[in-house]
Amino acid sequence: xxxxxxxxxxxxxxxxxxxxxxxxxxxxxxxxxxxxxxxxxxxxxxxxxxxxxxxxxxxxxxxxxxxxxxxxxxxxxxxxxxxxxxxxxxxxxxxxxxxxxxxxxxxxxxxxxxxxxxxxxxxxxxxxxxxxxxxxxxxxxxxxxxxxxxxxxxxxxxxxxxxxxxxxxxxxxxxxxxxxxxxxxxxxxxxxxxxxxxxxxxxxxxxxxxxxxxxxxxxxxxxxxxxxxxxxxxxxx
Amino acid sequence: xxxxxxxxxxxxxxxxxxxxxxxxxxxxxxxxxxxxxxxxxxxxxxxxxxxxxxxxxxxxxxxxxxxxxxxxxxxxxxxxxxxxxxxxxxxxxxxxxxxxxxxxxxxxxxxxxxxxxxxxxxxxxxxxxxxxxxxxxxxxxxxxxxxxxxxxxxxxxxxxxxxxxxxxxxxxxxxxxxxxxxxxxxxxxxxxxxxxxxxxxxxxxxxxxxxxxxxxxxxxxxxxxxxxxxxxxxxxx
DNA sequence: ACCTGAACACCGTTCAAGT
DNA sequence: ACCTGAACACCGTTCAAGT
Numbered sequence: 001x002x003x004x005x006x007x008x009x010x011x012x013x014x015x016x017x018x019x020x021x022x023x024x025x026x027x028x029x030x031x032x033x034x035x036x037x038x039x040x041x042x043x044x045x046x047x048x049x050x051x052x053x054x055x056x057x058x059x060x061x062x063x064x065x066x067x068x069x070x071x072x073x074x075x076x077x078x079x080x081x082x083x084x085x086x087x088x089x090x091x092x093x094x095x096x097x098x099x100x101x102x103x104x105x106x107x108x109x110x111x112x113x114x115x116x117x118x119x120x121x122x123x124x125x126x127x128x129x130x131x132x133x134x135x136x137x138x139x140x141x142x143x144x145x146x147x148x149x150x151x152x153x154x155x156x157x158x159x160x161x162x163x164x165x166x167x168x169x170x171x172x173x174x175x176x177x178x179x180x181x182x183x184x185x186x187x188x189x190x191x192x193x194x195x196x197x198x199x200x201x202x203x204x205x206x207x208x209x210x211x212x213x214x215x216x217x218x219x220x221x222x223x224x225x226x227x228x229x230x231x232x233x234x235x236x237x
Numbered sequence: 238x239x240x241x242x243x244x245x246x247x248x249x250x251x252x253x254x255x256x257x258x259x260x261x262x263x264x265x266x267x268x269x270x271x272x273x274x275x276x277x278x279x280x281x282x283x284x285x286x287x288x289x290x291x292x293x294x295x296x297x298x299x300x301x302x303x304x305x306x307x308x309x310x311x312x313x314x315x316x317x318x319x320x321x322x323x324x325x326x327x328x329x330x331x332x333x334x335x336x337x338x339x340x341x342x343x344x345x346x347x348x349x350x351x352x353x354x355x356x357x358x359x360x361x362x363x364x365x366x367x368x369x370x371x372x373x374x375x376x377x378x379x380x381x382x383x384x385x386x387x388x389x390x391x392x393x394x395x396x397x398x399x400x401x402x403x404x405x406x407x408x409x410x411x412x413x414x415x416x417x418x419x420x421x422x423x424x425x426x427x428x429x430x431x432x433x434x435x436x437x438x439x440x441x442x443x444x445x446x447x448x449x450x451x452x453x454x455x456x457x458x459x460x461x462x463x464x465x466x467x468x469x470x471x472x473x474x
Numbered sequence: 475a476c477c478t479g480a481a482c483a484c485c486g487t488t489c490a491a492g493t
Numbered sequence: 494a495c496c497t498g499a500a501c502a503c504c505g506t507t508c509a510a511g512t
Contacts, residue, residue, distance in 0.1 A: 022476080045505060056505080058477050066505065118359045121410065127434050128415045129449035141439040148441065158448045162411075162457055170407025173358065174399075178365045197364050202378040204385065211395045212366035220399055227468060259495080282486060293486080295496050303486065 022054060024062040028076040031069060036115045040070070074123050077116050078135050081105055089142050095150035096229050099164065102143070103225050106133050106168055107175075114176035121173050131165035133172065151236055160232050167228050175217040259291060261299040265313040268306060273352045277307070311356050315372050317349075318342050326379050332387035333466050336401065339380070340462050343370050343405055344412075351413040358410050368402035370409065388473055397469050404465050412454040 020026070030051055034043055045066055049056040063069045081087055087105035091098035110117045110133075121132050134140055140161065147157035199206045257263070267288055271280055282303055286293035300306045318324055324342035328335035347354045347370075358369050371377055377398065384394035436443045 044503085046503085055478055057479085057507085060506075061476070122355045122359060122414070124414070129446075131411050132414075137434065137436070137439050137442060141442050144441045144445060154445055154448055158445060159453075159457075161449075162453070163461065166404075166407035166411055166457070166461065168407070169410055170403035170405070173406055173410070174368050174403055177359070177361070178368075197374065199374070202374050204381045205374060205378050208381060208391055208395060209366075211391055212398075216396075216399070220396075220403070224400065224403065227464070231464060281484085283484085292497055294488085294498085297487075298495070 022052065022058060022062065024072070025076070027052065027059060027062055027069070028072045031073040032077055032113065032116055035073065035119075036113060039115055040119065043070075045069075070119060071123060073116065074119050074135065077109065077113050078120060078133070080109060080112075081139070084108065089138075091146045091149070095146050095152075096233070098146045099229060099232075100225065103164075103168060103221075107172060107221060109133075110172040110176050111179075114179045117172060117176045121169050131162065131169075133168050134161075134165055152232075156232075156235055160235075163228060163232075167224060171217075171221050171224060175221070178215070178217065259289065259295060259299065261309070262313070264289065264296060264299055264306070265309045268310040269314055269350065269353055272310065272356075273350060276352055277356065280307075282306075307356060308360060310353065311360050311372065314346065314350050314353050315357060315370065317346060318376070321345065326375075328383040328386070332383050332389075333470070335383045336466060336469075337462065340401075340405060340458075344409060344458060346370075347409040347413050348416075351416045354409060354413045358406050368399065368406075370405050371398075371402055389469075393469075393472050397472075400465060400469075404461060408454075408458050408461060412458070415452070415454065 027048070031043065031048055034048055034051055045056040045059055048069075049059055052059075059069070063072060082089070084105045087101045088098060110120075113120075117133075120135065123132075125132060125135055126137070130137065130140060134143060143161055143164070144157050147160050148154065152160060199209070205212070264285070268280065268285055271285055271288055281293075282296055283293040285306075286296055289296075296306070300309060319326070321342045324338045325335060347357075350357075354370075357372065360369075362369060362372055363374070367374065367377060371380060380398055380401070381394050384397050385391065389397060436446070442449070
């Protein structure tokens with residue numbers, strides 16, 4: 001939050017290798033960018049250091065370990081949700097509007113960070129009942145408050161929270177996986193038709209391949225979200 | 238499939254360090270066991286070699302790389318589904334019975350291999366439309382055949398395939414994550430109440446903590462599966 | 475106060491060499 | 494035919510040392 005850049009200090013105008021001093025947030029953001037570009041597997045302390053014009057060892061001033069670095073990156077990416085103007089922490093137009101906005105905000109996050117999202121989905125959370133992708137106590141509290149204030153019982157609110165997170169993980173993880181990069185090596189552009197899956201034994205797959213390859217993520221997501229909201233609405237009865 | 242043990246060869250009776258000769262399947266199974274015991278992070282070629290009483294380098298005769306090893310482990314675990322007597326590759330009592338059995342078989346797999354399941358969910362598949370956890374062409378073909386034979390249109394069958402896989406990933410990934418181990422370090426039994434999440438700022442979380450900590454996975458799973466089947470049934474008209 | 479060099483214990487992987 | 498030793502290039506992490 002502290003503006004530190006505009007002071008009258010006599011610094012040169014970044015002629016190429018002038019690094020703006022290390023800090024934790026800068027490291028986490030660089031990490032997120034690196035993962036999006038090269039995949040998690042490629043992220044090493046040494047390479048991330050190089051990216052920041054610094055020796056790997058310097059990172060340890062701000063990040064206790066590589067594992068903690070990954071957790072920090074996940075947290076930092078998920079926190080982008082707070083600056084999404086379309087998503088409200090406090091419901092404004094009812095619980096359905098709240099859930100729709102939250103779901104779409106998380107989908108935007110996933111699509112923006114397809115390589116980081118699998119980490120969001122699979123890294124251990126701070127409590128077992130903190131279910132990704134709502135990885136912060138504050139969002140869970142916000143969710144439960146929205147629902148109970150709307151008239152859901154405590155039990156129903158918790159059940160809705162579980163159904164909502166399962167819905168998001170299932171849909172978004174498979175959507176980003178299909179985005180081609182998947183989680184994974186990222187290597188091997190391999191334009192050879194070498195492993196073009198032999199479908200001779202699978203006539204139906206062969207017939208439906210075009211249909212299967214269509215990208216219907218957005219429609220599926222909205223449809224499944226609709227079904228979920230309807231189901232929850234029915235419980236309000 | 239070949240019985241090789243009972244021959245009259247003069248081998249001693251495994252006095253402790255007698256290894257039954259290396260082969261790919263044995264390596265994959267040992268890998269799955271190792272991951273379940275220590276987590277993926279801990280799995281190195283050298284340690285897996287040691288587990289098999291062999292130098293790491295020997296593994297490369299059967300497995301091209303560590304990445305391929307992980308893929309092989311995933312495939313080998315998923316293939317256990319074929320020997321689940323409750324799951325039918327060919328539907329016998331209608332599509333709903335088929336889907337129920339398939340879903341429950343995959344859930345048993347996930348619960349049996351909580352540490353491997355996240356890999357099943359996130360490893361890149363052989364084609365973008367092969368959606369985990371149904372990671373094999375044969376199962377996708379089986380699924381689509383079951384649905385089209387039951388009267389679903391091609392489009393509806395593909396849509397059902399997508400909805401079914403999203404449902405499974407979302408529910409099962411979150412269920413195994415809650416199983417405590419999560420994917421993750423596995424280390425640190427850390428019985429200190431050090432990071433017992435400070436809930437003072439989150440009154441609702443505090444109030445609902447018991448409710449949130451209850452394990453309702455089985456019920457949720459069955460309920461969500463029911464909703465899904467109902468929805469599909471509605472499309473049959 | 476912040477960064478680095480050198481060092482340690484470990485990796486994945488290759489390959490020539492052993493039996 | 495199957496396994497290994499030695500070697501290479503890379504890791505994560507620690508710590509005493511530099512500025």
